Amino acid sequence: MIIYVARRLAQALLVVFAMTLIVFLGVNVIGSPVDILISPDCNQACYQASLKALGLDLPLHQQYLVFLKNAVTGDLGKSFAIGVPALPLIVERMPATLELALSAMFLAIVIGIPLGMWAGLKPDSVAGKTIMGGSILGFSLPTFWVGLMLIMVFAVYLGVLPSTGRGETVQVFGVRLSILTLDGLAHLILPAVNLALYKISLVIRLTRAGVRETITQDYVKFARARGLKARRVILVHVLKNIMIPVVTVVGLELGNVIAFSVVSETIFSWPGMGKLLIDSLRLLDRPVVVAYLMITVLMFVVINLIVDVLYTALDPRIRLQGAAI
């Protein structure tokens, strides 16, 4: 087990290292940021000076070594555009993104599971078929377009919900949250629903498949035969057993939601990490782009590592299979 974890850890480190190389080289191939940042009446000397100030006069491999050395100490460079360190800039935006992502996941669960159970218990009813048809639509609707339509309907025509920003926030343990104020909540609804839509469809399908499989099992039949109320059979015997795959998938999807929040954040001007990335890409603000990509890669490597190790601890078959190779 320890050997397995150690090997897995080494693999993860290798991935992170490879990613630093790919991201750094890749991002440094895009056009020179100096052309955008300097004033138009800048002469050759001033041009060279700004190159030097940004460390862009060194050959590429030296730039990479400097970057790597700094990255290990947690310094991912300064933003070209604002001149502040890139890492804190992103970390500062992280709560907004996490708040949005977790709200979307919460919506996916509280809406998806009941609808999925209904569709699973009554697959041939009109409601069941409508729910399943709706979930196909949810899979097909492009997220960004739905976001625009939500703004159009709720912000422009009905004028009931705001379409941009986070609204009023409160500080909780030094972290700003919008979910705790009424104004903030109103700002959160549209982006969260937008981000949740795809996941709701996913949870509906998973839950329905789970229910369909579970209700034919012997222990459910036996519970019915014991004369338990239908409500108790469904809520205790069925629900408990379908929660295992649903929770696994929802947990794994969290990373996906964080990555996809780039889209919702851009549409609703939600000041999270994803919007920062898109803005930085447009400004060719390399250090921020590199820092964002490094942080997300690190986050995913850690999530995957934890999931793999947990699975191995729970299921010896995987461990043995890994040892055989």
Add this chain to the structure above:
Amino acid sequence: MTDIANPPAASVDETPFRRFVADFCESRVAIAGLVGFIAVLLVAVFAPLISPTDPYDLMQVDVLDSRQPPGAKRYTDGMVYWLGTDGQGRDMLSGIFYGLRTSLFVGAMSGFAAMLIGMTVGLLAAYFGGRTDTVIMRLVDLQLSFPTVLVALMLLAALGQGVGKIIIALIVVQWAYYARTIRGTALVERRKEYMEAARGLALGHPSLLFRHLLPNCLPPLIVVGTVQVAHAIALEATLSFLGLGLPPTEPSLGLLIANGFDYLLSGRYWISFYPGVALLITIVCINLVGDQVRDVLNPRLRR
């Protein structure tokens, strides 16, 4: 094939393809999806012929016609803009036709190339096994553990904009799905008797791989293919919407929608709304066809 040689027996002809067609036609929704998809395809292919105007010919565009609502008439000769015009006075209907062309081209090209690469790699992994298999599948697992949007964003941040570049990015995010799918099938197929017989004939690796193993692994690949093409079209639109996909000179549906974003808040909904509807119809049709193909090709559901 020889319908004339044995006419009575031919009426019972159960070729796999005919059975597939018959099974497919059982679902009316799927037929509607297929018809819709073919219509979208025809529109995309013949866009230059059926568009009322050429939206990218600056001679035909007049700023006086900009931001006209659907049904408005052209300032000069009274031609009707059925879906309105955008901020530069271009006809939305023509823009959508041309946009569909770009979107479908990018989706199909990247899907096809990713299928070829994934197919070859997955087949090699299953056929040779051992170390080859381990290395390839580790790579596949690694790729699939990152969300597609993140990988695509990363690549486009590195590569920059352009049709070729977005196709490369979409190939990179898709190949692993094909590789994983075909490996799973091929692992089962390669142990079957026909493979043993072919090996007994001392055929070379290429012949065994591509003439005997590959054709029997195709059905699941087709299913993944339909879903992936829909996914690729949606992803391309998303990236173009974020301003990272196609350049403004070759607008896809995503870029048309992005252009309309600025006008949305002033109530000019049509610039974003109609390209989105076109995108939605395309994706829904492909998904409906894909769903039915999956059911028909699934041996567990065979009656």
